Amino acid sequence: MASQRPSLGLVALLLSFVALVNAQVAEIEKASNESLLWGPYRPNLYFGVRPRIAKSLMGGLLWTRVEDYQSVQNNFRHTCEQHELDGYGWDEYDVRTGGRQTIHDPANGIDITTEFIKFPGGQHGGSWGARIKGAPREDASPDLRTSVVWYHTLEGLGSLEVDGEDAAETGAEADVVLKGQSLELGDFEVRITEGSGDHPRTGHASYDDKPLDRTLIHSMQLPEDALWQVKPLLFSHLKGEIDQIIAKYGEDNPPPPAQIYTVKHAPGRGNLHMIQKVFEGPFEFDVLFSSASAPKKITSDELTHQIKSVTSGFAARFTDIFKPQAPFVKERYDEFSKSLFSNLIGGIGYFFGDSRVDRSYDPAYEEDNEGFWEDAAEARGKNTAELEGPSELFTSIPSRPFFPRGFLWDEGFHLLPVIDWDVDLTLDIIKSWFKLMDEDGWIGREQILGAEARSKVPLEFQVQYPHYANPPTLFMVLTSFLDKLDAKSSDSSSQKVLTEKSYSMQLANQEAALQYLRTIYPLLKRHYFWFRKTQAGDIKSYDREAFSTKEGYRWRGRTPQHILTSGLDDYPRAQPPHPGELHVDLLSWIGMMTKSMKRIATYLEESDDAAEFAKYEEAIVRNIDDLHWSDKHKTYCDATIDDYEENLHVCHKGYISLFPFLTGLVGPDSRRLGAVLDLIGDENEIWSEYGLRSLSKSDEFYHTGEDYWRGPIWMNMNYLAVSQLLNIAQQKGPQQKHATKLYTDLRKNLVNTVYESWKETGFAWEQYNPETGKGQRTQHFTGWTSLVVKIMSMPDLEGGRVRDEL
Ligand code: 6A9
Numbered sequence: 001m002a003s004q005r006p007s008l009g010l011v012a013l014l015l016s017f018v019a020l021v022n023a024q025v026a027e028i029e030k031a032s033n034e035s036l037l038w039g040p041y042r043p044n045l046y047f048g049v050r051p052r053i054a055k056s057l058m059g060g061l062l063w064t065r066v067e068d069y070q071s072v073q074n075n076f077r078h079t080c081e082q083h084e085l086d087g088y089g090w091d092e093y094d095v096r097t098g099g100r101q102t103i104h105d106p107a108n109g110i111d112i113t114t115e116f117i118k119f120p121g122g123q124h125g126g127s128w129g130a131r132i133k134g135a136p137r138e139d140a141s142p143d144l145r146t147s148v149v150w151y152h153t154l155e156g157l158g159s160l161e162v163d164g165e166d167a168a169e170t171g172a173e174a175d176v177v178l179k180g181q182s183l184e185l186g187d188f189e190v191r192i193t194e195g196s197g198d199h200p201r202t203g204h205a206s207y208d209d210k211p212l213d214r215t216l217i218h219s220m221q222l223p224e225d226a227l228w229q230v231k232p233l234l235f236s237h238l239k240g241e242i243d244q245i246i247a248k249y250g251e252d253n254p255p256p257p258a259q260i261y262t263v264k265h266a267p268g269r270g271n272l273h274m275i276q277k278v279f280e281g282p283f284e285f286d287v288l289f290s291s292a293s294a295p296k297k298i299t300s301d302e303l304t305h306q307i308k309s310v311t312s313g314f315a316a317r318f319t320d321i322f323k324p325q326a327p328f329v330k331e332r333y334d335e336f337s338k339s340l341f342s343n344l345i346g347g348i349g350y351f352f353g354d355s356r357v358d359r360s361y362d363p364a365y366e367e368d369n370e371g372f373w374e375d376a377a378e379a380r381g382k383n384t385a386e387l388e389g390p391s392e393l394f395t396s397i398p399s400r401p402f403f404p405r406g407f408l409w410d411e412g413f414h415l416l417p418v419i420d421w422d423v424d425l426t427l428d429i430i431k432s433w434f435k436l437m438d439e440d441g442w443i444g445r446e447q448i449l450g451a452e453a454r455s456k457v458p459l460e461f462q463v464q465y466p467h468y469a470n471p472p473t474l475f476m477v478l479t480s481f482l483d484k485l486d487a488k489s490s491d492s493s494s495q496k497v498l499t500e501k502s503y504s505m506q507l508a509n510q511e512a513a514l515q516y517l518r519t520i521y522p523l524l525k526r527h528y529f530w531f532r533k534t535q536a537g538d539i540k541s542y543d544r545e546a547f548s549t550k551e552g553y554r555w556r557g558r559t560p561q562h563i564l565t566s567g568l569d570d571y572p573r574a575q576p577p578h579p580g581e582l583h584v585d586l587l588s589w590i591g592m593m594t595k596s597m598k599r600i601a602t603y604l605e606e607s608d609d610a611a612e613f614a615k616y617e618e619a620i621v622r623n624i625d626d627l628h629w630s631d632k633h634k635t636y637c638d639a640t641i642d643d644y645e646e647n648l649h650v651c652h653k654g655y656i657s658l659f660p661f662l663t664g665l666v667g668p669d670s671r672r673l674g675a676v677l678d679l680i681g682d683e684n685e686i687w688s689e690y691g692l693r694s695l696s697k698s699d700e701f702y703h704t705g706e707d708y709w710r711g712p713i714w715m716n717m718n719y720l721a722v723s724q725l726l727n728i729a730q731q732k733g734p735q736q737k738h739a740t741k742l743y744t745d746l747r748k749n750l751v752n753t754v755y756e757s758w759k760e761t762g763f764a765w766e767q768y769n770p771e772t773g774k775g776q777r778t779q780h781f782t783g784w785t786s787l788v789v790k791i792m793s794m795p796d797l798e799g800g801r802v803r804d805e806l
Contacts, residue, residue: 022511029512032424032505035096037125038289040116041350043397044079044404044452046088046103047114047132051125053184054352054392055156059287060230061132062149065108066258066278072147075108078231080401082779087762089400089782090346091339094317095425097310098128099342104762109140117306122293124186129303130287134197134279143280145200145258149234150192150287151274153227158182162217162267163189176215176267176275187292192275193300195285199278204255206245210262212278218263219270227272228452234274237263314338321420324792327804328751333792336755340764341789343782344414345421348396348429351405353450354389356462365467365556368538368579373559385463393447394432398783399766404456406447408433409567412473413716413784419480420790423504427481427516430474434523438466441530445470445565468557468565469535471589472527475596481506482599485513517604525609528597531590537582539627541641546626549619552639553586554579561705568709571694572652572701574640581640581650584628588659591620595664624660625672634675636660653685654695655709655717662720668733677738680721680746690753690773691718692746697770712767712776715754716784722746722791729797740797747791748802754788 042048048060064076077084086104093099098117105112112134119127136144154160160180178190192215199213210216218237226233241264245255254260263276277285290297315338322341324333362379369375395406396414411433419426437443444464448457488507506513537552546552557565558577566585574581598613630637630649636659637651651657660666661676681687685696691713695702703711725743728735753768757775764785765775 029505032428034125035118035120036425036428038118038128039095039348039350040101040114040346041348041394043347043349043400044456046077046080046112047101047116047130049116049128049130050350051185052350052394053156054390055224056154056182056184057158057160057180057188057190058153058155058227059130059190060151061114062151062231062234063105063108063110063112063134064147064261065110066145066147066256066261067109069257069260071107072257072261073235076231076235077105077108080404080780082401089339089780090342091335092311092314093342093346094310094314095345095348095422097313098306099310099314099346100307101346104137106137106139108146109137109144110146111135111137115303115307117303117310119294119298119302119306121295122291124184124188124291124293127188127288127290127294127298129289129298129300129306131284131303131307132287133282133284135282143198145278145280146283147258147261147276147278148283149263149274149276151230151272152178152190153230154180154182154271155224155227156182158185159269160271160273161269162219162273164267174214176217178273185291189290189292189297191286191288191290191297193286193288195277195283197277197279197283197285198281200256200258200280202256202259204249204253204259206249206255206259210259210265212258212262216263216265216276217267218274218276219266219268220272220274221270222272224271225451228450230272230274233272234263237274317421322417322789322793325794326796326800327748327802328792330804332759333751333755333804336758337789337792340754340758340782340786341417341421343764343780344396344786344789345418347400347404347782348394349404350392350394351447351449351453352390352392353453354387355391355444355447355449355464356385356454357388357444357464357466358385359388359466360384361466365465367556370579372579373577376557377559380463380465389449391436391449392432393436393449394429395447396429396783399778399781401780402778405449405453406433407470407783408443408445408447409471409473410716410783412471412476413719413787415474415477416480416719417786417790419477419484423481423484423506426477427506430477431516431520433474434520434527437523437527440466440534441526441528442466442534443470443527444468465557467534469531469555469586470565471567471585472531472593475524475593478524478600479592479596481513482596482603485510485603514604517600521600521604521606524597524600528593531593535586535590538580539582541580541645542582542627542639542647546623549623551587551590551616551619551623552582552627553590554581555583555586568655568694570706571654571656571709572699574638574650578640580647581638582627583638584624584636585656585659587620587624587628588663588665591617591624591660591665592663594620621665624665628660629672633657635679636672652695652699652701653679654693654699655714658686658692658717658721661724662717664724664727666724668728668731668735673728673733673735674738677735677742680725681738681742688713688770689749690768690770691715691750692721693770708767708777711770713753713770714767714784715750715787718746718750719784719787719791722750722794726794726797744796744798744802747794751788751792754785 037051041050045060050058062078064072088103090101101114103112115131117129163177163179176192181187286300288298364375364379393406397404398410415426535553537554539552555563555565562569594617601610628636633651635657637649686692695710725739728739729743753773763779766778766781
C-alpha cells in the first residue's frame with residue numbers, strides 16, 4: 001500500500017532536514033571551536049598566549065626591575081614559580097571572551113595587570129588584544145625602572161618578520177608591527193603599541209647606541225626545539241651584549257642596569273622576536289593580533305571598549321550561574337568565588353608533544369605473585385620506556401607553578417564547575433582526553449607532553465605505564481551532562497535558562513548531544529572494559545557469593561607505601577601488599593562508572609549494553625557490602641589475604657572507608673547510611689571544624705610518614721561528601737535530618753577554610769591542615785580546590801541556622 005511507503009518527496013524532505021540539522025550542528029561547532037582557538041593556553045607562564053594548534057605562533061611576557069645589577073638574574077619573571085610573588089592570577093576570565101589577571105611582585109616593586117580579549121571574525125579564529133600595565137607598588141620608588149620583554153615565536157610552516165621600510169629604524173617612537181602568515185592562521189599582523197610611560201635617560205655614553213625611548217627588537221632564527229626556552233636564550237644574548245659594552249666602555253664605567261640589560265636592536269625576519277621596552281614609573285602598552293581575514297584590524301580604542309564590556313558580561317553571567325548562597329552573601333565571597341573560578345578556567349592550557357611510556361609489558365607487571373612489588377620495581381628499573389607520540393591535550397591543570405599539565409583524575413573534578421559555565425568547552429576537553437586513549441583503552445594518568453613539560457619533572461616520575469589506572473572521574477562529568485539533558489527535556493522553561501546560561505550547543509540541540517555521545521561511546525566502552533580487565537581482583541579466596549560475579553578490583557602499580565594510581569598516594573593499605581587484596585575505592589569508582597555507562601547506553605538506545613551494565617551495577621552494589629563492609633569496624637574497608645589464606649578486612653577509617661558513599665552508591669534507604677554519617681560527624685575520627693580529614697584522627701597512621709593523605713583536608717573528596725549529603729538531605733528517608741545538619745555544617749566549614757587562607761595568603765592551596773585550617777603544600781593550587789565555588793552556590797537548607805562568622 002502506497003500509504004505505508006513514504007513518498008519520494010517526503011524522503012527528500014527528511015533528508016534535506018537531516019542535512020540542515022547537520023549543517024547547523026557543524027556551523028555552531030565551528031563557531032564554538034573558533035572562539036576557543038586563542039587563549040592564555042600556556043598556564044606555566046605568568047602570561048603566555050597561543051592557539052590550540054600544535055605548531056604555530058606563541059607569545060610570552062618577561063619583566064624585571066633594573067635598579068641594580070645583581071637582582072636582574074633572579075628577578076626576571078617568566079615561568080610561574082612558587083613563593084616569588086605575593087599573589088597572581090585571573091580575577092575574571094571567560095574562555096570565550098577573555099579577562100583580567102593581576103600580578104603582585106614585591107621583589108620587583110611592581111604590580112602587573114594583563115588583560116586578554118578576543119575579537120571574533122574572519123576565517124581563522126579571529127583576532128585578540130592584550131593590554132599589559134605596570135604600576136609601581138606603594139613601597140617602590142615612583143620612578144622605578146622596569147624592563148619588559150614581550151616575545152613571539154613561530155613554529156611550523158609560515159613566516160614572521162618585523163614590518164617597516166627600514167627595519168633598523170622601526171621602534172623609534174612608534175608601534176612595532178610584525179607581519180606573519182601560517183597555514184592555519186592565514187595572514188596576520190601583530191602590533192605592539194608604543195603605549196604610555198616614561199623611559200629612563202641614563203646619561204651614559206652607550207645611550208647613543210641604544211636610546212631607551214624606543215622599543216628594542218631582536219629577531220633571531222633558531223632550531224624549533226629551542227624556542228620554549230626563551231629566558232635562557234635571552235640571558236645568553238644579554239651576556240654577549242654586556243661583554244661587548246664592557247669591552248667598549250671599560251669595566252670602570254659600566255652603563256646603569258637599565259641600559260646594560262638590553263637586547264641588541266636587530267629587527268628582521270625570524271622565528272623568535274624579542275621586543276623590549278624599558279620604563280621609569282608606570283607603563284602600559286598593547287599587543288594587538290589582527291587576523292587578515294577578519295573584517296578590520298583591531299585598535300587600542302576597541303580594546304579599551306571590549307575590556308569594559310567583557311568585564312560587565314562576566315559579572316552578570318557569574319551571578320546567574322554561581323552566585324554564592326546564604327550565609328555567603330557578602331560581597332567578599334563574590335570576589336573570592338570569581339577569582340577561584342577564573343583561575344580554574346584561566347588555567348586551561350593546550351599541550352603538545354611526545355611522552356615517555358614503558359611498553360615492555362613485562363610479565364612482572366601482572367603482579368600476580370607474592371612479593372610482586374619487588375619484581376615490578378625491578379622491571380621498572382630496566383628503564384625500557386620510550387618516547388611516544390606526539391599527542392595533544394586541551395585541559396585544565398592542578399597548579400600553574402608546580403604541575404602545569406594534565407592529570408586524569410584531577411580533570412574530572414575541574415570540569416564539574418566548568419560544565420555549569422560552558423558545556424561545549426567541557427565536552428571538548430573530555431574529548432581531548434579520550435583521544436589520548438590507546439588501542440587497549442588506557443589513558444595515561446599524568447600527561448607530560450613535550451620537552452618543556454618534561455623539564456619540570458624528575459626523570460623517575462616521567463614514565464607512564466599502560467597497566468596503571470587512575471580514578472575515572474570524567475564519568476562524573478558525563479553524568480552531570482546527562483543530568484542537564486534530563487533537566488532540559490523534563491522542563492521546557494529550564495531549557496531556555498540552561499541554554500542561555502551556558503554556552504551550550506549540546507543542550508540547545510538534541511541532535512548535537514546525540515552526535516557527541518555517539519562519537520565518544522566506543523571510546524567510553526573501550527576504557528570501561530580496560531578497567532574491568534586490567535584492574536580485576538583475584539577473588540577466589542573470598543568464599544562468598546561475591547565470587548560468582550567477580551566484581552572485586554585491585555589497583556595495579558602499588559608499592560608497600562604508595563598507591564599513586566588511586567590518587568590517594570600514601571593512604572594506609574594492606575601490609576604487606578598481596579596479589580589477593582581488594583580495594584574498596586576502586587570497586588566504588590567502577591560502580592560509579594558503570595552507572596554512568598548504563599545511563600549513556602540508555603540515552604543512546606543501546607539496550608543490550610544498558611542491560612549488561614545494569615547487571616554489573618547490581619553485582620557491584622552487592623559486593624561493596626559483601627566484600628567490603630566490616631561488621632566489626634562498622635565501616636567499609638579494603639580486604640586482603642593473610643598467611644593462612646584467610647581473607648580479612650584492612651580498616652583505616654578516612655576517605656577510603658567513605659568511598660561507597662562518596663561515589664553515590666549508598667542511597668537514602670541503605671542500612672549502612674546511619675553508620676556512614678556517624679563516622680563523618682565524629683570529631684574523634686573524620687570530622688574537623690575545617691572539613692573532613694583524609695584519615696581518622698584515631699588511626700595509628702594519622703599524620704605519619706609523608707602525611708599527604710593521612711589527615712590533611714582535601715577539597716575534592718570534601719566536595720563529593722557535601723554533594724552526597726545534600727543529595728540525602730533532599731530526599732525522604734530515615735537519615736534526612738542527620739544529613740541536613742551535617743551538610744549545613746560541612747558546607748560552612750569548607751567555605752570558611754578556603755576563604756580564610758585565601759584572604760590571608762592570596763592563594764588557594766593543595767590541602768588544608770585539620771588542626772589549624774591553614775592551606776599547605778602546593779601554593780596556587782587552583783585545580784580541585786576551586787570546587788568551593790560550587791559549594792558556595794549550593795542551597796542553604798536550614799534558613800540561616802549557620803551564619804557567616806567572619
Ligand atoms: C611530581 C615533582 C618540581 C598528587 O594534583 C595532581 C596530583 C593528584 O592527582 C594526586 O591525587 N598530586 C595527588 O596525590 C600532585 C602530583 C604531583 C606529581 C609531580 C614531580 C615536580 O618537582
